[in-house]
Amino acid sequence: MRCRLKNLPPNPSEQIEPMMNKNTSLIVSGFLGLLLVVGCKSVNPPSRGRADITEHNKIFFSQEQRERLRESTAILGDRVDRDQFGLLTVVIPIRSAVPRTLYLEYQYAFFDSSGRQVEGPVGWLPITLEAGSPGTIQFTSTNPQAADYRCTIRFAR
Secondary structure (H helix, E strand, C coil): CCCCCCCCCCCCCCHHHHHHHHHHHHHHHHHHHHHHHHCCCCCCCCCCCCCCCCCCEECCCCCCCHHHHHHHHECCCCEEEEEECEEEEEEEEECCCCCCCCCEEEEEECCCHHHHHHHHCCCCEEEEEECCEEEEEEEECCCCCEEEEEEEEECCC
C-alpha cells in the first residue's frame, strides 16, 4: 500500500517540468525579443569598397553618364612614363565595381607643357571589364612634345 501526503502531487516531476518549460519559454522569448529590438535598429548601408577612388584632373567621365560611371568603376590612379624616344606613355588601372560586365569606351589627347593640344583626340576605343575585374587603359603619344594628357571615359554606344 502506498502512502500519500496531502498537498503533494502524486509525482513531483509533474510539477517541476511545467515550471521548467515556462522558465525556458520565458528565457527564449526574452532572447528573441532582444534580438528583434537589436535587429530593428537602423542599419547602415553596406560599404561599397570604393576607397580606391581618387579625384583625377586628367581622367574624366562623359558628362551625361558621370554618376553612373562613378558608381560602376574604380580608378586607382595613373602612371605616366617617358620611353627612350621621349614619347609619353600613360597607364590607367581601372576596374568594374559592379557585379556585371561593363562595356566602355575611352578617348585621349596629349598637350605640351604650355597646355596646347599636340595630339588627338583619337576616336573612341573599346574596353570591356568583367564583373568586379581589373583592366588597363594604356596609350602612348606619337609626339615627343607631349607633356600631359586628358582621357575621357563613357559607356559604349
